Amino acid sequence: MKRISIHTLKRLPRYHQYLLEQQHSGVQKVSAKQIALALELNEVQVRKDIQYVTKSPGKPKTGHITSTLVYEIETFLGYHQTNHACLIGVGHLGKALLNYEGFLEKGLEISVAFDKDETKIDQSIKQIKVLPMSQLRPICNRLKIQLAIITVPSEQAQEVTDLLIESGIKAIWNFAPTTLVVPSDVFVYQEDLSISFSVVSHHLQKLVTKGDIK
Amino acid sequence: MKRISIHTLKRLPRYHQYLLEQQHSGVQKVSAKQIALALELNEVQVRKDIQYVTKSPGKPKTGHITSTLVYEIETFLGYHQTNHACLIGVGHLGKALLNYEGFLEKGLEISVAFDKDETKIDQSIKQIKVLPMSQLRPICNRLKIQLAIITVPSEQAQEVTDLLIESGIKAIWNFAPTTLVVPSDVFVYQEDLSISFSVVSHHLQKLVTKGDIK
DNA sequence: TAGATTGTTAATCGATTAACAATC
DNA sequence: TAGATTGTTAATCGATTAACAATC
Numbered sequence: 001m002k003r004i005s006i007h008t009l010k011r012l013p014r015y016h017q018y019l020l021e022q023q024h025s026g027v028q029k030v031s032a033k034q035i036a037l038a039l040e041l042n043e044v045q046v047r048k049d050i051q052y053v054t055k056s057p058g059k060p061k062t063g064h065i066t067s068t069l070v071y072e073i074e075t076f077l078g079y080h081q082t083n084h085a086c087l088i089g090v091g092h093l094g095k096a097l098l099n100y101e102g103f104l105e106k107g108l109e110i111s112v113a114f115d116k117d118e119t120k121i122d123q124s125i126k127q128i129k130v131l132p133m134s135q136l137r138p139i140c141n142r143l144k145i146q147l148a149i150i151t152v153p154s155e156q157a158q159e160v161t162d163l164l165i166e167s168g169i170k171a172i173w174n175f176a177p178t179t180l181v182v183p184s185d186v187f188v189y190q191e192d193l194s195i196s197f198s199v200v201s202h203h204l205q206k207l208v209t210k211g212d213i214k
Numbered sequence: 215m216k217r218i219s220i221h222t223l224k225r226l227p228r229y230h231q232y233l234l235e236q237q238h239s240g241v242q243k244v245s246a247k248q249i250a251l252a253l254e255l256n257e258v259q260v261r262k263d264i265q266y267v268t269k270s271p272g273k274p275k276t277g278h279i280t281s282t283l284v285y286e287i288e289t290f291l292g293y294h295q296t297n298h299a300c301l302i303g304v305g306h307l308g309k310a311l312l313n314y315e316g317f318l319e320k321g322l323e324i325s326v327a328f329d330k331d332e333t334k335i336d337q338s339i340k341q342i343k344v345l346p347m348s349q350l351r352p353i354c355n356r357l358k359i360q361l362a363i364i365t366v367p368s369e370q371a372q373e374v375t376d377l378l379i380e381s382g383i384k385a386i387w388n389f390a391p392t393t394l395v396v397p398s399d400v401f402v403y404q405e406d407l408s409i410s411f412s413v414v415s416h417h418l419q420k421l422v423t424k425g426d427i428k
Numbered sequence: 429t430a431g432a433t434t435g436t437t438a439a440t441c442g443a444t445t446a447a448c449a450a451t452c
Numbered sequence: 453t454a455g456a457t458t459g460t461t462a463a464t465c466g467a468t469t470a471a472c473a474a475t476c
Contacts, residue, residue: 004416005466005467006413007467007468008467009412009413009416010409010412010413012412013391013406013408013409013412014393014409017391017392018393031432031433031434032433032434033432033433038393039393040393042468042469042470043433043469044435044468044469044470045467045468045469047433047434047435048435048436048467048468051435057434057435058433058434058435059433059434059475059476060432060433060434060435060474060475060476061431061432061433061434061475061476062432062433062434062476063432063433063434076416076419077412077415077416077419078415078416078418078419078422079415081419081422083415083418091310092309092310092313092314093310093314095306095310096305096306096307096309096310097407099306100306100307100407102391102408103408103411106408106411106412106415107415108411108415146418146421147414147418170418170421171414171417171418171421173410173411173414177227177231177316178231179228179232179252179253179254187414187417189410189413189414189417191407191410192227193311193314193405194227194316194317194320195224195227195228196387196403196405197317197320197322197387198223198224198226198227198291198320199220199223199224199403200361200385200387200401200403201291201292201293201297201320201321201322202218202223202290202291202292203385203401203403204292204297204360204361204384204385205290205291205292205295207360207384207385208292208295219442219443221443221444222443245456245457245458246457246458247456247457256444256445257445257457258444258445258446258459259443259444259445261457261458261459262443262444262459262460265459271458271459272457272458272459273451273452273457273458274450274451274452274456274457274458274459275451275452275455275456275457275458276452276456276457276458277456277457277458
């Protein structure tokens, strides 16, 4: 099977979200056209994306069974198995993520947090213990944690990453605005809020120079 | 001039970050090759991206002047003019953004926050006042705010958006995991942490099914 | 049956990469 | 000068969209 593109992968959660809404409103069948219309996408694109994840084909004239499609997307994205993660860096952003309710239903459970600031140690946030950095390796090993979320300042991100790799982590969700150096078998997803803002900023910049804004 | 692609736009802040680091280490000249190597990108791609933003061409054999390039990227991305923004929804994520130091040097100043929870009103976070929703329209008008950051729960996001549009907002940075309906002259940047996580999750899912992880 | 929707094959579009000539 | 690096033109690659045949 052809390798899925990152574009398709990022659209699937949007389909999922839309389908859930529909399901809750009692809509039992849904067509690619409907989805495309709601999310402002191309109809054929939606169909192709759906064909990646589903074994049960849609029926001409009726479309897809909402619940089946929801379930298949969830399975494909891995929502049905729980990923235990650790979070490093209990600052404001770290705390926000620890408090975020929506992750559980997507299969993300943050099991433990680490921080080098001693005043934060042994606090609990939403039942999640904050431990000292010295515990990272043994705890990750014992709990067989594969995923780490990095919310430390940029300067410390690489250092933390090295420690994580030693501890057997296989995937990193990095919120620090810096490029991490990792071995090829470790997956890094770079979440960079300042990169996102730059896109917004450039757009506003254009408005100003065009005189679009008074 | 050809319209810049979102891909280029998202790479520029990474160049900027790398160039700043180099500048601070006293590196005065930098080549596209160097940047490409450091950020694991294609050399020609870096060169093309740079050509979008710079008027002063690089010199063969020496490359680009670090400081000039930094400055030109900043100008292009709009870091040199301050964008005043309002933030709606002072939950954990909202607070994290209000506390984030890095935005100022990218030209983002969150001037005011709003929340419908009365217990949060009149608090100040980093000198930023939290006001009731009823103040949104008059304040945005008076301060001529063009940018809004939405950190309310999904269910409230569209309602808030409608109010923002009435208040003259021209760009929205949306952290709620829902597709907003807006007029065509309003720019929406969708920041969706659960979409990001889905990419990570699917990757872990693959590892498991491949038996890559013991 | 007619029409809506499906899945597939082909065409288009845009971004990345390769090849190359120009120049400091 | 030779070689590194530039910018540009052409080739490749991949994603999106259009056209169409199949089917409920």
